[in-house]
Amino acid sequence: MSDVPDIAFQILQSVLVVLAAPLVLGWVNQCRAWLQNRTAPSICLPYYTLAKLFHKDAVIAEHASPVFRLTPYILFGCMWLAAGIVPVLATSLPFAPAADIIALVAVFALARVFASLAAMDIGTAFGGLGARREMLIGFLAEPAMLMTLFTAAFISGSTQLTTIVDTLAHRELALYPSLAFAAVAFLMVLLAENARVPVDNPTTHLELTMLHEALILEYSARHLALVEWAAAIKLFAYMTIGFALFVPWGIAEAGDWAGLPFAVAALAVKLALAGAGLALIETVSAKFRLFLAPEFLSTAFLLAVLGMLTHFLVRG
């Protein structure tokens, strides 16, 4: 059902996403440093960190089980797979029909389950704490995320992300109130799922507040590198899902190879803006208490539901 250029493009895109993901993270960190009046680190700092980690010797607790050692690879694989489903540059992705938006959410859930299991594997107090908190955020964010995606699915009549993007990119520039609600909900889910400031602080190692860091506390060297890289890909994937649903313009259509350079440029602009926006949000807001996270995410859920109901109402 697909030909060679499509498959080549599929592979190219997923490799590109994996390679470019730390760059986005570097850009967010740089913007944040500027906004906070600090001297910004190099945009390539995440790459240097990964290279450093890969070269170190891994230290593993004596009684770690295979689950612990395998998890970084599974996390990385899940995120790589997600990067293959999301239309980043063009909608001709022969792999995309194999997994729709529901499967995409399930891939993130799979990664989360393994990350939490690995955290509990060593049997330290922090590991269990991190796993518990991560799953708490997860079960709150997942329904909100699905509702957001369902709103888009109802508009386009499909749960295939490529079809959704094709439909949304070709609509006339009308205001969809349902999508506006969904966009706010999606942004809140993005912040929570990627351990960003109002919910978690990616730079802290303060024991009592950390979520994501508590989860990966026991990892070192190449394992840690893979986990961190996977987190960067996850952020990238979430951003591009957001673009695909809410600002799909500029993406190349299936078979339209001439539109590709323009698509790359459009993506770069969108990522730059989104990264700066994320840094701004992280600068102007403070981290919540853990138990405000449920309120934050249930607000996101309610907004997503409102968006869906608006769709049904407006459509008649």
Added chain:
Amino acid sequence: MTVSPLIGALAATAAWLAIGVLALVPAGNAAFARKIAFPLGALVGLALAVFGLQAAWEPAESLTLLLGLPDLPFHVRLDPLAGFFLLLLGAVSAGISVYAAGYFHDEAPERLTLIGLQYFVFLAAMALVTLADDAYLFMVAWETMALASYFLVTTDHHQPAIRSAGFLYLLIAHLGAIAILLCFGILHGGQGDYSFAALRDAELTPFWASVAFLLAFFGFGAKAGMLPLHAWLPEAHPAAPSPVSALMSGIMLKTAIYGMVRVIYDLIGGVRWEWGVIVLLIGAATTLFGVLYALMQHDLKRLLAYHSVENIGIILLGLGMSMVFFGFGHPAAGVLGLVAALYHTLNHAVFKGLLFLGAGAILHRRGLRDLNDMGGLIRSMPRTAFYFLIGALAISALPPLNGFVSEWLTFQTALQAPILQHGVVRSLLPLFAAMLALAGALTAMCFVKVFGIAFLGQPREPRHPVHAPAAHQAGDCGPMERLGMAWLAAGCFVLGLFPASMLLLLNRVGTSLTGWGLSDEALASGWLWLVPTTPAQASYSPVIFLLVIVGVVLLTILLVRRFYHGRVRYSHPWDCGFPEQTPRMQDTADAFGQSIRHVFGPLYLMKRHLPGPDDPAPRFTLKIEDRHWYWLYLPVARLVEFVSSRVGLLQRGRISIYLLYSFITLIALLVFVR
């Protein structure tokens, strides 16, 4: 194939009965029950599965047996729906029976022979429930099933808690049976013929059809563990020996789903959308209740029992959506919902059977059932851990295993909502999908808790062991137990990876039941692609999914190995540099649920005691109870006690008064008869 599936299925049922009786005959000869009866029973189960599969592709067959009362013979019939449930019963029970052969290895002989009899009578009764084609045989088989399972639940009847669990089970089972009987009575309408063919032809007014629906729904729901008739389930399932828990949770609950589908779709017919809304509401409440209470449990088997409640809710969500679509005249979407519900029925049987067997292995080999006593079992029981992990991932609805496929199909059914005419129902359906998403994520959390606490981490000090394990039990479980678990684990993979083939089978079931089928595009998509409606709308290919994920994981491992050294140093856990580490500092099962208690606090009935800061002997206690006991069960029990105490006033214990009663009765009768 020369053997007709119906004859084959009857022969298999008879074989189970024969094995059960034979297990009893050489009294005290446990070796027969252990070495021959259970493996033979597993083979019979496989044969039954094959006949069921065959029947799903053939036209319905029926037969009148020369059994039963004079003038009231038993009718049996095997159609695709019954064939599908026989497939479920045979295939899942095969794994459980093999496992039982290993599990009952050290059982006392006199107990084992009795368990063998009850076990096989139970299996045969479940087969007869699906084969029955008249209300008479159906009720006989249904009651046999209830009684056999009651005796299995009360295997350890010397414990008072288990006796009362068994009594509660029997009580609710019979309440359900009465409702089913009344439902048959309404359908029957006084014609004197209780065969299903006659019940099917009965013309009912909408009112009586709705009454019959409610009776069937709550009657079968009581057996399925649906809210608010679920109270027996978390008591009875953990009380039974583990293979029996697996049978009850995996298969027996499914006979209730069978009954529901059979009576509502087939016998009553003319499904109304209002019924679907009722099913949806109860299904959603059951789902959420089941998973939230499962998260609060620390007894592994009880936790799994609550998850059975949850999964029955998920099946009901699929059924309810299907009924809504049928009621509004959208049969294609209706069949999709039915297919999703039946698929989840099969999936739940497979993974819940597997999980109960895993819990049984821990109980049998370590004498533990409290999660807070376990820890680090992956090192001493690696194989059990592996199979349990597969079951845990499957029940958490993670791709590419089977739980995900049926939940995906349920989501796809909900996404058909825009075709509905009724505005409120149209916007309700996606909300039920959101409920399903929430339940799925909570289930994942619960199984992270179970697997993380039981199998990962460091061993905890057992404080409530059920029994001290014998010396020869120290290792992993035996080969028969492993075979049983491996069979069900393979089922999780097969059902997860080849859903398109199952879709064809279930479409046959739906077509034979309702006369409608899925879209042609869905059926023509080939074995690789699962397409519920059209490929443009949605598709999923688990095989490609698995290949890609395994491919990229292997590629990552290869690249990391190729470009970097693979050096590893082993050391103490870091834990933020905290020096002292004891197993007691790990999270417990109760601690893991703390955030849930915080978020969903109002839904629980919590009795908590927080010690003050200057308490010399601080003890934190927490008790979580089921609200239903207080607003439903206990008031009903008090009412029954009150009424019976009033009726008891009649009993004076003096013969003259009883003679007076007889005299008054006679006078009254004479007045009426004249």
